[in-house]
Amino acid sequence: MNASVVSALAALVGAAIGGLTSVLASWLTQRTQVRAEWRAHDRIRRQELYRDFIEEATKCYINALQHNEPDLPALGSLYAKISRMRVQSSREVADEADLIGRKIVDTYLAPDRSFLELREMLADGSIDILGKFSDVCRAEFASLRAQLF
Template structure:
């Protein structure tokens, strides 16, 4: 083989390898960026869902402490949020949400609390923070999702 052909083939091979390397690098970078965006979007959706559930559940729990007449549309909204969590969230978070829903329903069936009884509950610290278990589960889920993003 002639030296000119050999150097030409070497140059072509080098250009081909360089071009493929650049294309592969760009493809991998784009893929990683797209995945990070997708994970970030899912994380934002879950955070919004958790916020909505916590706000609605706290209002319903407060209502359940002082009245025996549940507002069915608000309870259904909570169940809808819980169903969305079943699609987007880990089973541990859903289980904590279901436990909170049962507590709210049980609280409606219990005798109404007076302001003094609520103050006593806060002083003792027993049973006044029904959202704690759910909040901890939601925080753990967000931390796991955040770590998987990087």
């Protein structure tokens, strides 16, 4: 074989390998960036959903402690957020949110609480129906963070 043909083939193969390497590196970089952006967006979306759920659940629970008549639009909004959690969140988070919704509905069926009873509930911690939900959410975010590394 002619030395010039070997040289030309080596140059072509080298150029092809270099081009493929460049394309592959670019594709991997872009894929990594897209995944990181998606995870960041997903985390923000979950944080906003959990914040909105906590605020709505708090309002509904306080209303349930003071009234026998449920605030149906607020309960509907609360259960819409629970349904969104079933789609977006871990099973543990969605299950805990569902338990909170059930506790709120059950609270409407209980007698109204006086201000003194509310104060006692604050003192013994029984008014906090969102504590375990917060813990489960924190664990989910820790799991999401661990997936990044």
